[in-house]
Amino acid sequence: MNGTSVTNEQQIQAIIDQLKHKPGALLPILHQLQNTFEYIPANAIALIGRALHQTSAEIHGVISFYRHFHTSKDSTHRVEICRAEACQARGARALESHAKKTLGVDYHQSTADRNITLDPVYCLGNCSCGPTIRVGEHIYGRVDTEKFDSIIRQLTTTTVHIQ
Amino acid sequence: MTTVYLPRDTTTLSLEGEQVATKLLAQAASDDIEIQLIRNGSRGMFYLEPLLEVQTNRGRIAFGPVRPEDVASLFAADFCNPTFDTQSVTAHPLYLGLTEEIPYLKNQQRLSFSRAGIIDPTDIDDYIAHRGFIGLAKSLQMNAQEIVDEVKASGLRGRGGAAFPTGIKWQTVLDCPAQQKYIVCNADEGDSGTFADRLLMEADPYSLIEGITIAALAVGANQGFIYLRSEYPQAELILNEAISHAYAGNFLGDNLCGSPFKFDLEVRMGAGAYICGEETSLLESLEGKRGLVRAKPPLPAIEGLFGQPTVVNNVLSFAAVPHIIADGAELYANYGQGRSRGTLPFQIAGNVNQGGLVELAFGTTLNELLDQFAQGTASKRPMHSIQVGGPLGAYLTPAQWDTALDYEEFAAIGAVLGHGGIVIFDDTVDLAEQARFSMEFCVEESCGKCTPCRIGSVRGTEVIDKIRNGENLESNLELLDDLCETMIDMSLCAMGGMTPIPVQSAMKAYRAEQLDPAAKPAEVC
Numbered sequence: 067m068n069g070t071s072v073t074n075e076q077q078i079q080a081i082i083d084q085l086k087h088k089p090g091a092l093l094p095i096l097h098q099l100q101n102t103f104e105y106i107p108a109n110a111i112a113l114i115g116r117a118l119h120q121t122s123a124e125i126h127g128v129i130s131f132y133r134h135f136h137t138s139k140d141s142t143h144r145v146e147i148c149r150a151e152a153c154q155a156r157g158a159r160a161l162e163s164h165a166k167k168t169l170g171v172d173y174h175q176s177t178a179d180r181n182i183t184l185d186p187v188y189c190l191g192n193c194s195c196g197p198t199i200r201v202g203e204h205i206y207g208r209v210d211t212e213k214f215d216s217i218i219r220q221l222t223t224t225t226v227h228i229q
Numbered sequence: 230m231t232t233v234y235l236p237r238d239t240t241t242l243s244l245e246g247e248q249v250a251t252k253l254l255a256q257a258a259s260d261d262i263e264i265q266l267i268r269n270g271s272r273g274m275f276y277l278e279p280l281l282e283v284q285t286n287r288g289r290i291a292f293g294p295v296r297p298e299d300v301a302s303l304f305a306a307d308f309c310n311p312t313f314d315t316q317s318v319t320a321h322p323l324y325l326g327l328t329e330e331i332p333y334l335k336n337q338q339r340l341s342f343s344r345a346g347i348i349d350p351t352d353i354d355d356y357i358a359h360r361g362f363i364g365l366a367k368s369l370q371m372n373a374q375e376i377v378d379e380v381k382a383s384g385l386r387g388r389g390g391a392a393f394p395t396g397i398k399w400q401t402v403l404d405c406p407a408q409q410k411y412i413v414c415n416a417d418e419g420d421s422g423t424f425a426d427r428l429l430m431e432a433d434p435y436s437l438i439e440g441i442t443i444a445a446l447a448v449g450a451n452q453g454f455i456y457l458r459s460e461y462p463q464a465e466l467i468l469n470e471a472i473s474h475a476y477a478g479n480f481l482g483d484n485l486c487g488s489p490f491k492f493d494l495e496v497r498m499g500a501g502a503y504i505c506g507e508e509t510s511l512l513e514s515l516e517g518k519r520g521l522v523r524a525k526p527p528l529p530a531i532e533g534l535f536g537q538p539t540v541v542n543n544v545l546s547f548a549a550v551p552h553i554i555a556d557g558a559e560l561y562a563n564y565g566q567g568r569s570r571g572t573l574p575f576q577i578a579g580n581v582n583q584g585g586l587v588e589l590a591f592g593t594t595l596n597e598l599l600d601q602f603a604q605g606t607a608s609k610r611p612m613h614s615i616q617v618g619g620p621l622g623a624y625l626t627p628a629q630w631d632t633a634l635d636y637e638e639f640a641a642i643g644a645v646l647g648h649g650g651i652v653i654f655d656d657t658v659d660l661a662e663q664a665r666f667s668m669e670f671c672v673e674e675s676c677g678k679c680t681p682c683r684i685g686s687v688r689g690t691e692v693i694d695k696i697r698n699g700e701n702l703e704s705n706l707e708l709l710d711d712l713c714e715t716m717i718d719m720s721l722c723a724m725g726g727m728t729p730i731p732v733q734s735a736m737k738a739y740r741a742e743q744l745d746p747a748a749k750p751a752e753v754c
C-alpha cells in the first residue's frame with residue numbers, strides 16, 4: 067500500500083517521542099513498538115538510535131539479547147511451548163515433538179502457510195498445571211497432544227488476514 | 230443478590246476460566262438470577278481451579294474444578310442460593326464445602342498470602358477492609374531507622390534465592406548519603422516450578438505496592454521499578470491497574486497519604502531472559518542494555534541502578550514487610566526455626582496430584598509437605614525424584630526427602646531451597662536427560678560473559694550425550710566432574726556457578742541406579 071511507510075515512520079517516531087524521556091527508555095520503547103507492530107520494524111532502529119544517542123549496532127545488540135523481541139513478523143500466530151522442568155515432568159517433551167511433527171517445523175520456524183511460528187519458552191508460571199503453552203497473550207494449561215491439536219485447529223480456522 | 234467469586238489468575242484462565250465466567254453470567258441472566266461475579270485471585274489450590282466460590286450466610290462455599298460444561302448443572306443445583314447447606318448444593322459432585330475448611334488451605338500458615346483469593350485484587354477498598362495499608366500507616370509514624378530495625382528484627386531473608394538478610398541490605402542503602410536512591414522489585418521469577426510471585430501479584434498486588442513503599446520510606450528512595458517478566462501478561466495487567474488506583478487514592482505519588490513523602494512506582498517489562506533475574510543483570514536491563522552480569526563489588530545497595538544506591542528485593546521479600554510492620558517483627562520471627570524465620574510459600578509443581586501454593590513456617594520436612602499436600606503424582610506412578618529450588622537446584626532422591634525445609638539444612642545436603650519451587654518427577658524420569666537439560670538451559674540463558682559458563686555448558690551437553698551412549702564411561706564421567714568444578718570455580722554468577730548442582734545430583738542418582746537397578750526407588754504414593 068502506498069504511503070504505509072510514511073505512516074509507519076510517523077507512528078514509530080510518536081512512540082519514541084512519548085517514551086524517550088524515561089530513564090532506561092530503550093526496553094519500554096521496544097516493547098511499545100512490538101505491541102504496536104508485532105515486531106520491531108527495521109526502520110525503527112536508526113530512529114531509536116538518534117533519539118537515545120546510541121548507534122544502530124548498540125540497539126541491535128540489545129534487541130538480539132532478548133528472546134522476546136522479534137525483528138520480523140514471521141506468521142500470524144506465535145505458539146510458545148514451555149520446555150522447563152515442571153512441564154517436562156508432565157510430558158512437555160512428548161508435546162514438543164508432537165508439535166514439531168504435526169506443524170512440520172522446528173523451534174524458531176514458521177509453517178509454510180505462515181500461519182504459525184513455533185517458539186520455546188522457559189516457564190510461564192503455570193507449573194502445577196502443565197504442560198503449558200502460550201499463544202499470543204493467552205496461556206493454556208494441561209495441554210496434551212489432543213488439546214494442542216484442537217488449539218491449532220482453532221488458529222487455523224479463525225485466521226483473519228489483514229492485507 | 231448473591232456474590233460469587235471466580236479467579237482471574239493465569240492458572241484459572243489457562244483452564245478455561247474465562248469461558249466459565251461467560252457461561253455463569255449468561256445463564257444467570259437467562260434464568261433471571263441476580264449474581265455479582267467478583268474476579269478474585271487464586272487461593273493457590275491450583276488442582277481445584279477454576280474454583281468457584283459462593284458467599285453464604287456461613288462463609289464461602291466452593292466448587293471445583295469447574296469446567297464450562299459444569300455450569301448448567303450448578304444452576305440446576307441452585308448453587309448460588311446463599312442459604313448454606315441446601316441439599317441439592319451439597320450433593321453436587323463439585324461441591325467442596327466451606328473453602329476455609331478445605332484441609333489444603335486450612336493446614337497452611339498464611340501471612341503473606343492471607344488475602345490471596347479473598348479480596349478483589351484491584352479493589353483498593355477491599356484491600357483496606359482486609360487490614361491493608363496498616364503497615365504503611367505505621368511506617369509513616371516511624372523514622373527510617375526504626376523501620377529498618379523492625380525488618381532486621383523479623384529475621385526476614387531475601388526470598389529470591391540467595392536468602393540475604395533484608396534488613397541489612399536496607400541499612401546499607403539507608404546509610405548511603407546519595408540524593409537519588411531507587412527501589413527495584415525483582416519480579417522476574419524465572420525458576421521453573423515457581424509461581425508464588427505471580428500468584429501474589431495477581432491476587433493481592435497492593436500488598437506488594439505497600440511493601441515497596443515502606444522500603445522507600447525506610448531508605449529514602451523516591452522512585453521504584455517493578456521488573457516483571459514478559460511471560461506474565463496477566464500479572465502486568467493487574468499490577469498496572471492496581472498502581473493506577475493507588476495513585477488515584479494517594480497511596481503513591483506526591484505527598485503520599487498526606488505525608489511529606491513522594492514515591493513513584495512503575496512496572497517495567499523484562500523480555501524473556503532468565504539471566505535478568507540476577508540482580509545486576511536486571512539493573513543493566515532496566516538501564517536499557519543487554520542483561521550482562523556486573524562484577525560485584527560494587528554492591529547494588531551502594532552503586533545500583535544508574536549508579537545510585539538501590540534496594541533490589543524479590544516480590545515475596547517486599548510482600549512480607551507490611552505484615553512485619555503492622556503486627557510486629559516478633560510475631561513474624563516466631564514462625565520458623567534456626568536462621569530461617571517466618572514463612573515461605575512452597576510451590577508444589579510438576580507431576581503432582583494436588584499442585585499449588587502452600588505457605589508454611591520453615592522447618593517442615595519435604596516428606597511432610599508431600600504427605601499432607603501433594604498426595605502423590607498426577608500420573609499415579611511412584612514419585613521418583615524432586616528438584617527443589619529452581620533450575621539451579623538439586624535433584625533429590627527419596628532418602629533426602631526427610632530434610633527440613635530450612636535454608637541451612639538444605640545447604641547442608643548440597644541442595645538449594647531458593648524460591649521454594651518443588652518439582653516432582655515420577656519413575657519414568659530419565660535423570661541423565663534432566664542433567665543434560667540443565668546444561669542446555671545454561672547454554673540457552675548464559676549472558677556470555679565468562680567462558681566456563683558459555684562454553685563449558687556446551688561441552689557439558691556433549692559429554693553427557695557421550696555418557697548416555699556409554700562411550701568411554703569412566704573418562705567422560707571424570708571429564709564432566711572436571712567441567713563442573715571449573716564452572717563452580719570460575720563463573721561470575723550463580724548461573725554458571727550453580728548449574729553443576731542439578732547436573733551432578735542428577736548424574737549421581739542416575740549412576741547409582743545404573744550400578745544397582747534394584748535401588749531404583751519404589752516409593753508408592
Ligand SMILES: Cc1cc2nc3c(=O)[nH]c(=O)nc-3n(C[C@H](O)[C@H](O)[C@H](O)COP(=O)(O)O)c2cc1C
Nearest residue numbers: 387388389415417418419506507508542543546723
Ligand atoms: C541466574 C540467577 C537468576 C535469578 N533469578 C531471580 C528471580 O527470578 N527473581 C528473584 O527475585 N531473584 C533472582 N535471583 C536472585 C537475585 O540475584 C537477587 O539475589 C535477589 O533479587 C535479591 O532479592 P532478595 O534478597 O529479596 O531475594 C537470581 C539469581 C541468579 C544468579
Ligand code: SF4
Nearest residue numbers: 676678679682722725
Ligand atoms: S556465570 Fe554465566 S550468566 Fe553468570 S556472568 Fe558468567 S557468563 Fe554470565
Ligand code: FES
Nearest residue numbers: 148153190192193
Ligand atoms: S515449567 Fe512450564 S509453566 Fe513453569
